[in-house]
Amino acid sequence: MDGDGLEGSVIIGLEIHCQLNKLNSKLFCGCSTKQQGLEPNTMTCPVCLGLPGALPVINKKAVEYSIMVGLALSCEIAEHTQFYRKNYYYPDLPRGFQITQYDWPIASNGILTVEADGEERTVRIRRVHMEEDPGRLVHQGSIETSKFVLVDYNRSGMPLLEVVTEPDLRSPKEARRFINKLRNILEYLDVFDGSLEGALRVDANVSLRGGARVEIKNISSYKGVERALLFEISRQQNMKRRGVKVTQETRHYDDERNCTITLRTKEQAEEYRYYPEPDLVPLSVKSWEPRLKATLPELPDARRERFKKQYSISDDHAKVITSEIRVANYYECVAGKCEPRLAATWVADYLKGELNYRDRDIKDAFEPEKMIYILEQLKTGIITDKGAVEVMRALLDEGGDPKDIILSRNLAKVETDITKAAVKDVIKENLEAIRDYKDGKPQALNYLVGKVMKKTNGRADPAEVNLLLRELLECT
């Protein structure tokens, strides 16, 4: 969105559905939440299949997790909360209604700050509520042309939290950052594993100022959120440009084709015919708040501040490192044994960079002990920066032991004597460049440094070469 003059005209609100997939059992029954990759309909029971006479009973821990999330988002916890039936006729619901919350959601009126261009934007959280996940539909071909649907109820009854924001986001990029930050907080709370397929699904409401609101449903990838919003915004802008009115509707996001297609005109809230779920009793759990508040772990923003103080690292480094709990834990492990600022550079800049390049996660990186070893070699001058990067790349691509890699690839830095000899040779061989340098062209020095590095197969320390060259050039 940057630079195309749209700031201020785009209005985005999000509804984010997160599976509480760290629980052992589903929201209202004892079926396991470990339903990923199973054969269809092998993790069901009368309750989550909605068979007549089956009675739901709520998972206590799911309520505790929901309160913890509410507290982490600075929400108020409801004095009284209860479930409702949301009636709609769709094959993903075996009963013909979804058990969700309507009035009195478990948590409401929270905030989360997100980085906007050059400032922090406060995004208001309207509500956080509990609900059951519906089943998974498999279409034959595309959703539009499929003659029938195949339904897998393994996912039916998975515990979901729905986080609903006020329309406070102003660009697709902010929306992506918001979702990343929310995911990060949920992972810090240890209630959510965002790496599982379908763990997080987003509905986004988007409008241009003054225009009708369009809801995009079922965006199921992190990258998809930004792409779906970009697509939908440009669709609405084109309509506006042509003088066509945007109508309020629900659209489906097609991840493969990267476009949105119309699904149906929006159902009004009253058409869901919400009414209190008679099979579940109301909850009065506000009294749990102090106990759960005491168990809240250190959250990303707090950890970032602590890292800055405790390890004297920059705000940028602290932000990158704490934006994922696994990275933060990795860093603390390394920083405990090496110079923390050096560790920050190597974890935040180099390691994360190499992982991003490979589209890989920190959990697929090599062990912190290996990083500690590399940084020790670097600190004591055994290897150069360049050598350290090479060791890291080799570890990521082939695995192995950093010590063996340094030996087998001849990465140990050459002795100063050898560097000196190489510097002398280069001075002898490049009289023209030396003349340039003396005539006041400092870039000639870089050229000479390059020559020395080449002569030593990159194993000299460029800073040392630089120094030696200057010394010798001053004397001649």
Added chain:
Amino acid sequence: MAISVKDVQHIASLACVDLNETEQERFAKQFNSILEYFKELDGLNTEGVEPTYHVIGLNNVFREDDAYEPLPQEEALKNAPRHEKGYFKGPRIV
């Protein structure tokens, strides 16, 4: 507000229930008489009466986060009129 035959048709279509014309009129009449009764209730003085959120007066009933054995797939599919490759088979949705 009175319930018209058109309202009945709308609600029936949301609930996927087929009603013929006679039934539509009968339901409209019945809905209206229920609403009449609610009007009577609206006239009662409820000041100082605690709201009731649920009919049986219980609250805070939980179960622990333990998993049990699920149904075998063939049991789960047993009542389904149509299934395929372990999935329930349903009508197209768009």
